[in-house]
Amino acid sequence: MNELTINLKTDVKTPLYEQIYAYIKTDIQNGKIPYGEKLPSTRALSRHLEVSRSTVELAYEQLLSEGYVESEPCRGYFVAQIEELYRLKRSRNPAQSPEMPRKTYRFDFTPNGVDLNSFPYNVWRKLSRETLLDGQTELFRTGDSKGEYGFRNAICNYLYQARGVECTPDQVIIGAGNDYMLMLLSSVLGRKHTLAFEDPTYMQAYRLFCCLSYETVPVPMDKSGMEVKALADTDADIAYVTPSHQYPTGIVMPIRRRQELLRWADGAEGRYIIEDDYDSEFRYKGKPIPALQGMDAHGKVIYLGTFSKSIAPAIRLSYMVLPEPLLAAYEKKNRFIHSTVSKVDQRIVQRFIEEGYYERHLNKTRALYKGRHDALIEELKPLLGTCRISGEHAGVHLLLHFQNNETEEELIRLAEEEGIRVYGMKDYRIRQEAKGEATILLGYANLTETQIREAARLLIRCWKEKK
Known part of the structure; x- marks a missing residue:
């Protein structure tokens, strides 16, 4: 090659x-310059490209150092043998690869929605600025593995006042989201346990424990929540429940069933209840139900909470309250693990709670969600001849139970044709063979009242008039 x-x-x-x-x-990678081919001399190539010889020498030296060419004294540079080496062939730069087209919807009734338009941006900006202006270098050092004491103390005070949770700051552990908290908990508990889950259930937790190689068993539910008699017939020694607002059915576990569940946990050494208090802040009828943990007299309840639903998902701030018997296991096994939440974020949320901003934000969002909740129920009234509503007293979603021969697949398909995304109960069932009436979940947190009314009218038309 000249x-x-x-x-x-x-x-x-x-x-x-x-x-x-x-x-x-x-060209070497693509085979355009084959093995053994001699490259132009540095003098010839520099003259041809009208650049300095040292420029070409730098290029050749880099190729030589990476093994693409070999140098033979008095002969020059030759392409090295690389055909037999394993290498990935990329058709294009991954960053430029086109994404698979996603189905777009005019309205999405996701039950996991959060209204980010109501996020207190001005307050958050103020607290962030003031926190950083304090000039505390300690904020940028590695902190307590459980989370900062002041923040844990603020959480304790809030939980006692709002949820009836009895705990000390030493029992509280802060982490980046519920997934992390559950993985940390699995390390505290050890793997020699069988977990019982409500069926239908919060699938994220169920899948996570399955991925962590735990034995799991589904337990059926009745109108009061997990059936304790059915639980007792299993080998489970840990029960994962959402008693304040069962996800996804919306059932609120009454006091009698809670006592039965606690008696089950007291019935054998090593039994525990994991209480996930997800979205318990939002209740629209009656007084908030105190947490199960507050009724626990023997250290059997592991309490989980999060700010993802009440503030914003991206905050990634969750907390776990360990009962006293498990604290020693945590100290022995996990105290060395650094906190996954920055001290700056902890300080901001601590002030957000202590200075009353959190309570005001909750009051605002409760009123906002209550208006959307009422608008949705009002618009759905024409459907009440063919379905019934449940789970509407708390949380940010409700359920429609269809009493005729409709299938969830058909109802979802008809809604999709109108550009509306709805969700079926099938996605939350552990036992897919379990038969039940077609049930659709409608979340309303991330839709405005105007959008809710328009979408509900379209649903009525496609579900009622197209039958």
């Missing part, structure tokens, strides 16, 4: 030698 025609660009930041190196390397 010459290489390379279109060098002088108006870019990439040095000329890098352009020469990249051009030759690409």
Whole structure:
């Protein structure tokens, strides 16, 4: 090979030698310059490209160091044998790969929605600025593995006042989201346990424990929640429940069933209840139901909470209250693990709680969600001849139970044709063979009242008039 025609660009930041190196390397990788081919001499190529000889020498030296070419004394540079080496062939730059087209919807009734338009941006900006202006270098050092004491103390005070949870700051552990908290808990508990889950259930927790290689069993539910008699017939020694607002059915576990569940946990050494208090802040009828943990007299309840639903998902701030018997296990096994939440974020949320902003934000969002809740129920009234509503007293979603021969698949398909996304109960069932009436979940947190009314009218038309 006597010459290489390379279109060098002088108006870019990439040095000329890098352009020469990249051009030759690409041609070698693509087989355009085969093994054994001699490259032009540095003198010849520099003259052909009208660049300095040192520029070409730099390019060749880089190719030589990476093994694309070999140098033979008095003979020059030759392409090295790389055909037999394993390498990934990329058709295009991954960053430029087109994404698979996603189905777009005019309205999405996701039960996991949060109204981010109501996020207190001004307050958050103020607290963030003031926290950083304090000039405390300690904020940027590694903190307590459980989380900062002041923040844990603020959580204790809030939980006692709002949820009736009895705990000390030493029992509280802060982490980046419920997934992390559950993985940490699995390390505290050890793997020699069988977990019982409500069926239908919060699938994220169920899948996570399955991935962690735990034995799991589904337990059926009745109108009061997990059936304790059915639980007692299993080998489970840990029960995962959402008693304040069961996800996804919306059932609120009454006091009698809670006592039965606690008696089950007291019935054997090593039994525990994991109480996930997800979205318990939002209740629209009657007083908030105190947490199960507050009734626990023997250290059997592991309490989980999060700010993801009440503030914003991206905050990634959750907390776990360990009963006293498990604290020693945590101290022994997990105290060395650093906190996954920055001290800056902890300080901001601590002030958000202590200075009353959190309570005001909750009151605002409760009123907001209550208006959307009422608008949805009002618009759905024409459907009440063919379905019934449940789970509407708390949380940010409700359920429609269809009493005729409709299937969830057909109801979802008809809604999709109108550009509306709805969700079926089937996605939350552990035992897919379990038969039940077609049930659709409608979340309303991330839709405005106007959108809710328009979408509900479209649903009525496609579900009622197209039958």
